[in-house]
Amino acid sequence: MNSFHALKDRIAIVGVGNTPYGNFPEIDDYGLGARAFRNAVEDCGIEKDKIDGLLVCRVPQYARMGEILGLNPRWTIQMPPHGRMSGMAIIEAAAALEAGLCDYAALIYANIGRSRRVNYGGEESPGVWDPWGFTSPGAAHAMMFQRHSALYGTTTRQLAEVSVAFRHHACLNPAAVMKQPITIDDHEAARPITEPLRLLDYCLINDGAVCIIMTTKERARDLKKKPVMISGIGAREAYTTSSIGNFDLNFWYDEMRDVASQAYGMAGVGPSDVDALMCYDNFSPTVLFSLEGLGFCKQGESGSFVEGGTLKLGGKLPTNTDGGHLSNSYMQGWALNIEAVRQIRGECEARQVKNAQVVQYCGATPCSRSIIYTPG
């Protein structure tokens, strides 16, 4: 047993909040972050000034965020604006709360990439390989998927199952950006971007913000809603080929096996106990890689595993019930974590997974993470 397993069911998510998702040129990231924060405060009924921990991600400057919210915490962390940070942030906050570095932590993520036309590639973030035209994060996923296809025979029609399932969920989610149902044929006919990936394999780019409020189990009892507990966590980085960006020659399989063993071991559950999965999906192939690494299927078998609507509500493993990054909103993992909380609380209406008792967040990235949530 790892010593961090003592954190099992010690820390709770007590409040979640978000803004609408879309194109909001009239408001900046601080404004969006403040709205999400206000909604999360309202959600848990906490006195705002009790919050003494502040974590910001993709918000330009932590001190300005604190000034705007009238907070002078005793614990602050600023995380870089990378997609892989949400799981890392929640785990860091849990450790800080357990250690007593703060009593109530507010985690705020804001993104204004749509209205400010952020490109995620090219001149905005030149890398080692730009002289050869290898210029965008999606291309690394295309490279991995191409290799997965060659090794295991995974097809783009199987890959399409991911995008089709998540769009189906977005159509059930009033807050989601994308509302037109799509089919496997639509996926196959979409414009190629970095072949073999097409437009419908790519996440959205939109504005919005998410806030999560966390505290200890004991303090959680005094707040408005039933707490959602952090029952398992797992973590493993893969920095060896990090100059290639979002890339791993073996699909982060070994890292995700490690993450799975940590998180399931701590929570005392396994893949067959998971009622819903919230899987980081900046590009659709990473969902297949995550399923293999977590052990929902064997390595190389994710293509056939997802066939026939496995990931849809009512399927064997409802995944990204909010529509994910592909169809709900590009909140870089943060929206997936609040969806996990809302599923456990039973607040998801048309997209609710019946009796969701174990909901797992995961992200297969150079910083792979997983969090297992259960009712408090």
Added chain:
Amino acid sequence: MQTAIAAKPRPKIDNVSRGFWDNARAGKLSIQACRACGHSHFPGSPVCPKCLSEDQVWAEVSGKGKLLSWVRFHRAYWDSFRDDLPYIVCLVGLDEGPLLVSNLVGVEPEQITIGAAVEVVFEKVDDELTLPKFRICD
């Protein structure tokens, strides 16, 4: 045409990477090798990632390797690549170990097989810059 090529992103040449680009200009492919422990890697780094020694050199390699994967760009993230669309970026595992991202030249997509043997070719951009690229052997 010359101006369009010149506007493409250029490598960041500093004290660590300079040897690689000097060698490329002379038609040699090289990877950074540690003289203390023998570890080799790319891209270059200020210390050896294995033993942390600063005693490193740019050692010439065979230029041969295996095609590990590839992708065809249909979108130009830099305007200067627009005229090249669609173009192919490849991932090569050098026989000496390190991975390189480059371009696969002189081949149509339907002729590409992952695992194929590839070898380096040099494409002179201008007097300052030569880019190592790859072609499928045979």
